[in-house]
Amino acid sequence: MSRINWLLMLSASVLSLALMSQQAYCNDSTEQINNDSCMKCHKRNGKMQGHHALDELNLSCSSCHGEKGNHPKKPNDLMVFSADSDLAVATQNNACLTCHIPKKLADTEWTHNVHAEKVACSACHQLHPQADRIMTLTTKQRSDECQRCHSVQR
Amino acid sequence: MENSRRDFLRRTCALVAGVSVSPFAANGTTDTETEQAIKYAIIHDETKCIGCNACAEACRETNHVPEGVSRLSIEKTGPYGEYPNQYYHFTRHSCEHCEDAPCVNVCPTGAAYIDKKTGIVSVKADKCVGCQYCLLACPYDIRFINPVTKAADKCDFCQETNLKQGKQPACVEVCPTNALVFGNLKDPNSLLVSTLKTNATQRNKQDLGTRPKLFRITAKPGEISI
Ligand code: SF4
Ligand code: SF4
Ligand code: SF4
Numbered sequence: 001m002s003r004i005n006w007l008l009m010l011s012a013s014v015l016s017l018a019l020m021s022q023q024a025y026c027n028d029s030t031e032q033i034n035n036d037s038c039m040k041c042h043k044r045n046g047k048m049q050g051h052h053a054l055d056e057l058n059l060s061c062s063s064c065h066g067e068k069g070n071h072p073k074k075p076n077d078l079m080v081f082s083a084d085s086d087l088a089v090a091t092q093n094n095a096c097l098t099c100h101i102p103k104k105l106a107d108t109e110w111t112h113n114v115h116a117e118k119v120a121c122s123a124c125h126q127l128h129p130q131a132d133r134i135m136t137l138t139t140k141q142r143s144d145e146c147q148r149c150h151s152v153q154r
Numbered sequence: 155m156e157n158s159r160r161d162f163l164r165r166t167c168a169l170v171a172g173v174s175v176s177p178f179a180a181n182g183t184t185d186t187e188t189e190q191a192i193k194y195a196i197i198h199d200e201t202k203c204i205g206c207n208a209c210a211e212a213c214r215e216t217n218h219v220p221e222g223v224s225r226l227s228i229e230k231t232g233p234y235g236e237y238p239n240q241y242y243h244f245t246r247h248s249c250e251h252c253e254d255a256p257c258v259n260v261c262p263t264g265a266a267y268i269d270k271k272t273g274i275v276s277v278k279a280d281k282c283v284g285c286q287y288c289l290l291a292c293p294y295d296i297r298f299i300n301p302v303t304k305a306a307d308k309c310d311f312c313q314e315t316n317l318k319q320g321k322q323p324a325c326v327e328v329c330p331t332n333a334l335v336f337g338n339l340k341d342p343n344s345l346l347v348s349t350l351k352t353n354a355t356q357r358n359k360q361d362l363g364t365r366p367k368l369f370r371i372t373a374k375p376g377e378i379s380i
Binding site: 102103106110113114116117139140142143144146147150151152154 | 204206207208211230232233237238239240241242330331332
């Protein structure tokens with residue numbers, strides 16, 4: 001009897017946890033990161049939205065972009081994630097890999113494996129907007145995405 | 155006298171033997187094949203394939219292949235190697251347009267046929283009774299029953315669509331890395347023939363004697379260079 005009770009409790013708590021995280025995902029609770037001191041100047045960049053802005057994650061701008069240091073003077077240690085960033089791909093991606101585990105990334109999407117050393121995460125993923133476009137591609141759009149880089153002249 | 159009788163017997167025997175063998179000889183030679191000016195084949199260069207699936211998507215769209223079934227799929231194996239230096243292998247899964255096609259041999263209605271002019275193995279949907287003999291007979295396991303037409307279906311080298319419009323098959327047309335080469339085996343100037351001449355190729359289950367016409371340039375372990 002106690003075993004059944006225990007199982008019931010366990011499943012209930014798992015369920016509620018799942019529901020909570022679901023809710024957290026839907027809620028636009030991004031107070032914290034958007035009150036970051038960086039936002040005082042960077043208003044024009046727009047609000048930080050999307051999953052990475054969730055208060056539950058407790059992220060600040062510097063979690064990914066690094067400490068302000070000398071900024072806005074140059075040179076500084078701030079990290080910029082983009083195709084034309086001066087930073088090496090590995091340096092950019094290491095910031096993401098602080099939290100994301102390669103094995104898990106590979107299990108969700110095999111293309112992570114083959115691009116790990118060659119393409120910056122930001123070449124496909126966008127963290128600032130509410131939705132990351134790459135997560136909701138149709139199969140057709142997905143092949144088009146490959147062709148952005150992989151195409152040869154006929 | 156003795157001699158001439160023996161001679162006569164010998165000659166008669168030779169004649170009878172010749173007559174009885176000749177029909178087989180006519181069947182066995184490649185008379186019909188030598189007249190055939192077109193024999194389509196396809197090459198999948200696995201060293202160039204990136205597994206983008208554009209070919210499978212284009213095939214579905216062009217040939218109105220319903221969801222849930224497919225004429226063409228790209229099969230992925232891997233990853234090989236250690237992170238972050240990993241790679242996959244991609245193989246094409248589609249009709250191999252066998253010259254001696256088991257699917258055609260077992261079809262009781264003649265719905266499965268080989269087009270004499272082009273060597274394309276295809277299906278006459280209106281003749282198909284859906285018995286699925288061909289599905290079982292195909293050693294490459296690529297045939298399916300089309301849920302819309304209820305007939306057996308498979309790659310037909312786009313003979314009803316792109317080929318009719320004088321275009322390359324949809325999969326070949328769309329491949330971003332030129333991993334697919336389609337052409338006429340009988341045309342010595344075709345890209346197909348020159349590619350076959352300059353690359354080592356493999357074909358699946360050749361030992362079955364099906365004489366498939368899907369050639370593979372197999373990927374060596376290592377990096378795909380694009
Ligand atoms: S691959 Fe299968 S369907 Fe295609 S010709 Fe050969 S036996 Fe027939
Ligand atoms: S040749 Fe045509 S039917 Fe065959 S796989 Fe390619 S697109 Fe599909
Ligand atoms: S379109 Fe070309 S590169 Fe892409 S999966 Fe098909 S054969 Fe491979």
